[in-house]
Amino acid sequence: MTEGKVTPWDVSGTIDYNKLIREFGVEYISAEQKQYLLELAKAKGLQEHIFLRRGLFFAQMDLSEVISAHKAGQSIFLYTGRAPGGSMHLGHLIPFLFTKFLQDLFDCNLYIQFPDDEKFLFKKDLTQSKVDDMCQSDLLDVASFGFNIEKTFIFRNSEFIAHMYPLVLEVSKRLTFSQARNTFGFTNDSNVGMIHYPALQITPTFFERGFCLIPCGIDQNPYFLLQRDFAVKMGFHKNATILNKFLPSLTGPAGKMSASDPSKALLLSDDAATIKKKINKYAYSGGRETLEEHRKFGGNTEIDVSFQWLYYLFEEDDMVIEQIKKNYESGSMLSGEMKALFIDKVNAFFSDFQARRVQCRETNLLRTYMYEGTLAKAMWERTGH
Numbered sequence: 001m002t003e004g005k006v007t008p009w010d011v012s013g014t015i016d017y018n019k020l021i022r023e024f025g026v027e028y029i030s031a032e033q034k035q036y037l038l039e040l041a042k043a044k045g046l047q048e049h050i051f052l053r054r055g056l057f058f059a060q061m062d063l064s065e066v067i068s069a070h071k072a073g074q075s076i077f078l079y080t081g082r083a084p085g086g087s088m089h090l091g092h093l094i095p096f097l098f099t100k101f102l103q104d105l106f107d108c109n110l111y112i113q114f115p116d117d118e119k120f121l122f123k124k125d126l127t128q129s130k131v132d133d134m135c136q137s138d139l140l141d142v143a144s145f146g147f148n149i150e151k152t153f154i155f156r157n158s159e160f161i162a163h164m165y166p167l168v169l170e171v172s173k174r175l176t177f178s179q180a181r182n183t184f185g186f187t188n189d190s191n192v193g194m195i196h197y198p199a200l201q202i203t204p205t206f207f208e209r210g211f212c213l214i215p216c217g218i219d220q221n222p223y224f225l226l227q228r229d230f231a232v233k234m235g236f237h238k239n240a241t242i243l244n245k246f247l248p249s250l251t252g253p254a255g256k257m258s259a260s261d262p263s264k265a266l267l268l269s270d271d272a273a274t275i276k277k278k279i280n281k282y283a284y285s286g287g288r289e290t291l292e293e294h295r296k297f298g299g300n301t302e303i304d305v306s307f308q309w310l311y312y313l314f315e316e317d318d319m320v321i322e323q324i325k326k327n328y329e330s331g332s333m334l335s336g337e338m339k340a341l342f343i344d345k346v347n348a349f350f351s352d353f354q355a356r357r358v359q360c361r362e363t364n365l366l367r368t369y370m371y372e373g374t375l376a377k378a379m380w381e382r383t384g385h
């Protein structure tokens with residue numbers, strides 16, 4: 001198996017999370033931190049989120065600071081983002097689903113950055129007009145998650161830049177080329193836009209004076225590690241992150257779900273028949289070669305993609321998932337049966353999402369998030385730093 005590779009732009013291979021935690025300078029979510037969040041959820045009448053219970057969100061940086069701030073009644077805000085890629089797939093939903101939970105939990109402001117500039121600068125063959133198309137499509141997807149309409153601001157860097165430029169300058173003045181190069185591995189061939197981009201991704205951590213918590217994939221943490229070097233000097237708090245693991249791609253046991261081959265990923269826009277076909281054809285199975293062997297030795301849930309997704313996202317009931325695991329490992333449940341469970345869950349989830357997307361388009365919700373909501377309006381009125 002190929003050894004895992006994780007950078008803010010590329011995740012592939014089999015990932016050793018123990019090693020990654022050390023390399024990225026973060027820590028596991030502690031039992032106390034988890035307990036605080038789960039108890040808060042209970043107190044608020046929210047579900048104890050499956051991502052926390054089952055450990056898909058597993059690591060953090062300075063989460064205790066945010067928890068202390070929350071206990072003391074200090075102000076907290078959330079920040080996340082997505083480089084527009086066009087077709088969002090199942091894996092892309094994870095940070096946003098969890099962000100929605102955290103916003104309900106803390107009842108706080110949320111900023112969602114769409115770095116269309118990043119996408120353009122980092123992908124050699126992309127034109128700005130192509131990025132624009134992908135961005136429109138992703139924006140509508142992200143607006144369909146049900147974020148608090150008055151407390152959420154969704155923005156594209158290329159459009160909002162004038163209003164954040166003074167802050168961007170404060171950041172870029174404090175970030176040296178050597179820091180950026182050491183962190184992101186820039187070379188003499190990197191274009192200068194790429195080298196400056198980290199300032200853009202860090203800037204929203206300073207949109208408010210309170211404590212910034214960032215739910216995201218662990219691959220994005222390097223930006224926020226840099227922020228801590230100068231946040232306090234700028235008169236702000238250090239940012240905190242809460243980080244997810246990567247679920248396997250449909251075709252393999254590790255890595256991000258590959259968006260580069262949409263024919264082999266479960267796209268939010270796929271219909272039920274397509275989902276069924278893709279899962280039956282491509283979903284990596286932990287089943288045995290032959291029926292006879294499977295019945296005799298049982299399947300491997302650790303590498304079975306359908307099981308992994310059921311475990312981390314779709315099957316909330318602990319008793320049910322335990323039973324599925326037992327049946328599969330004992331050989332009484334077959335690979336096709338596991339896939340059938342997965343297909344049903346994905347389709348129920350997607351049809352729900354697609355209905356919300358239609359509703360979102362019809363009611364022009366995106367415009368509220370971007371321009372007309374309370375937080376959005378306040379942000380467009382800002383000029384200084």
Ligand code: TRP
Pocket residue numbers: 008079080081082083113114115118201214215216217220
């Ligand atoms: N760089 C991220 C990506 O490639 C997008 C992004 C921008 C982001 N700001 C963020 C991700 C803040 C997490 C948190 O998708």
